[in-house]
Amino acid sequence: MPGIHIDVDVAWQRASAGDWMTYAADVSRRQMKGSQVHPQRRPPAPTQRLTFREMTADDLDDMAALLGDSDVMRYYPRPKDREEALAWIEWNQRLYRDNGFGLWLITLRATGEFVGDCGLTPQDVEGTTDIEIGYHVRAELQGRGYATEAAAACRDYARNVLNLDRLIAIIAPDNFPSQRVAIKLGLTLEREAATKSGSQVRVYATAL
Ligand SMILES: CC(C)(COP(=O)(O)OP(=O)(O)OC[C@H]1O[C@@H](n2cnc3c(N)ncnc32)[C@H](O)[C@@H]1OP(=O)(O)O)[C@@H](O)C(=O)NCCC(=O)NCCS
Numbered sequence: 122m123p124g125i126h127i128d129v130d131v132a133w134q135r136a137s138a139g140d141w142m143t144y145a146a147d148v149s150r151r152q153m154k155g156s157q158v159h160p161q162r163r164p165p166a167p168t169q170r171l172t173f174r175e176m177t178a179d180d181l182d183d184m185a186a187l188l189g190d191s192d193v194m195r196y197y198p199r200p201k202d203r204e205e206a207l208a209w210i211e212w213n214q215r216l217y218r219d220n221g222f223g224l225w226l227i228t229l230r231a232t233g234e235f236v237g238d239c240g241l242t243p244q245d246v247e248g249t250t251d252i253e254i255g256y257h258v259r260a261e262l263q264g265r266g267y268a269t270e271a272a273a274a275c276r277d278y279a280r281n282v283l284n285l286d287r288l289i290a291i292i293a294p295d296n297f298p299s300q301r302v303a304i305k306l307g308l309t310l311e312r313e314a315a316t317k318s319g320s321q322v323r324v325y326a327t328a329l
Contacts (some may be wrong), residue, residue, distance in 0.1 A: 144162060150169045162221040164240075165278040168270050171236065173225040176210050176218050180226055183235040184210055192260040193237075196293040200317075208273050210281035216242060222283065225231055241279055244291060248312050251289045252279060256302060276306050280329040290325040293315075296315055300325065 163212035176184065185206035187193055194200040201209065216223030224240035237258040244253040254275055279285040284322040289311070290303040300310075300323065308325035316322055 148288055154302055163215060163282075164225045165274040165282075167230055168274050170230055171267060171271050171274075172230050173239070173271070173274070176213055176224070176226040176238065178207065180210065180212060180235075181207055183226075184238070185258055187235075189204050190260055193257055196296040196299070199275055212314075213238075213240075222278075225275075227267070235259070235265055236271075239268065240275055241283075241288075244289070246289070246291060246322075247277075250284055252283075252304075253288060253289050253291055254279070254306070254308075255290070256299070263298070268298075269305050270290055272306055276327075276329070286329050288327055288329055291322050292325060294321060294323055 125309050128136055147159050164175065167173070171190040179258045181203070185201075185203045188201040189203070190211060213223035219242070222236040222241045224242060227236045227239050228234060229236060237256065240254075241252050242255055243250050254272055258268050258271050276288060288308065290299070290301045290306075290308055291314075292303060296312075303325040306327070308327045311324045311326040313322050
C-alpha cells in the first residue's frame with residue numbers, strides 16, 4: 122500500500138517541523154485508513170532539543186551503560202547487568218508491538234548523542250493497571266531539563282494521540298528529582314502504595 126507509506130513519511134516530516142496539530146491529525150487519519158502499521162505505533166514528535174525512537178538490540182551498549190550506572194539506578198534494588206538491559210529492550214519491543222507505545226530512546230537532535238529513555242508503560246499498582254510515565258537520563262546530562270522536556274511530550278502524546286484520561290508516576294519517596302519532574306508535568310501526589318516486593322512508593326497522578 123504505497124500511498125499509506127507516503128502519508129506516514131509526510132506526517133513525520135511535518136511533525137519534525139514542529140506542527141503538532143498536523144501530526145496528530147495525520148496519525149488519526151492513518152487510523153481511519155486502516156494502515157497495516159499499528160495505528161499508534163509512532164513515537165512522539167521531536168521536541169526542541171530531543172528526538173524519540175524505538176529502542177532495538179543495537180542500542181544495548183548505551184542502554185546497558187545507562188541501566189548499569191549505580192547513580193541512575195540508585196532508587197532501584199540494584200543496577201542492571203547487560204543481560205537485564207537486553208531484557209529491558211525486549212520488554213519495550215513487546216510493548217511497542219502489543220500496545221503501540223513503551224519507553225522510547227531519546228537522543229539530542231543537534232548531535233544524535235544518547236540521552237536516555239522516556240515513555241509510557243502499563244504498571245500494576247495494588248491490583249489496578251494504569252499507564253505510567255517513566256524517564257531515565259544519563260548522569261552526565263541530568264539537571265538540564267531533558268527529562269521534563271521529554272516527559273512533557275510523552276504526556277501530550279498520551280492525551281492527544283492515545284486519548285488516555287489518566288497518567289501516573291510511581292516514585293520512591295526519597296527520589297526528589299523524579300518527583301520534581303512529575304510535579305512540573307502537572308501530576309500531584311495521590312497516595313502512598315506498596316509494590317509487590319513490599320517497598321513503599323508514592324503514586325503521582327493526573328487526569329488528562
Ligand atoms: C529523574 C531524572 C530522569 C530527572 O532527569 P533530569 O533531566 O535531570 O530532569 P530535569 O532537569 O528535567 O529536572 C530535574 C528537577 O529535579 C530537581 N532536582 C534535582 N536534584 C534534586 C534534589 N536532590 N532535590 C530536589 N530536587 C532536585 C531539579 O532542580 C529539577 O527541578 P527544577 O527544574 O524545578 O529545578 C534523573 O534524575 C534520573 O535519571 N534519575 C535516575 C532514574 C530515575 O530515578 N528515574 C525515575 C524513576 S521513578
